[in-house]
Amino acid sequence: MQxxxxxxxxxxxxxxxxxxxxxxxxMLLERIYRLRESDPRGIIKTNVKGWxxxxxxxxxxxxxxxxxxxxxxxxxxxxxxxxxxxxxFRHQAWVNLSPPGAFNKLHFHPNCHFSGVYYVxxxxxxxxxx
Ligand SMILES: [Fe+2]
Numbered sequence: 001m002q003x004x005x006x007x008x009x010x011x012x013x014x015x016x017x018x019x020x021x022x023x024x025x026x027m028l029l030e031r032i033y034r035l036r037e038s039d040p041r042g043i044i045k046t047n048v049k050g051w052x053x054x055x056x057x058x059x060x061x062x063x064x065x066x067x068x069x070x071x072x073x074x075x076x077x078x079x080x081x082x083x084x085x086x087x088x089f090r091h092q093a094w095v096n097l098s099p100p101g102a103f104n105k106l107h108f109h110p111n112c113h114f115s116g117v118y119y120v121x122x123x124x125x126x127x128x129x130x
Contacts, residue, residue: 014077018069025120031062032095032120050102057093066118067093074114089113 018024035053036042042051057063074089096104109115 014073016073024065028063028066028120032097034062035060035095036097046104046107047096047098048103048105050096050098052097053095055092055094057095058091063093067091070116070118073116077114 036051039053040051043054045052058067070091070093071089074091078087078089079085096102098104
């Protein structure tokens, strides 16, 4: 059996920067470290050599700011793709703390319109990006 690959559909990657990212990320980082303190073991899922929170950010009031921004970005992308104007995005989010050498295993996000990453702290070149 021969399987022939064809590049029919491109993978779009959208990116954005928040104007207040410096202050916003500092605030977020503080809350992330508190979250890790409350659950130092985290969960073992896709992150290797780092720390991963449970998939609960969407339910935590202290992460309302980032949750709202995620949904705003999804709305804008949905708009650009001509999604129905009444389309209501829902999301799930978690944290990965990945020191140099840590990485995420190949994984999928089934039943999702979009998958995204928000980098709170990225120190190139020790830490990579998408
Ligand atoms: Fe992922």
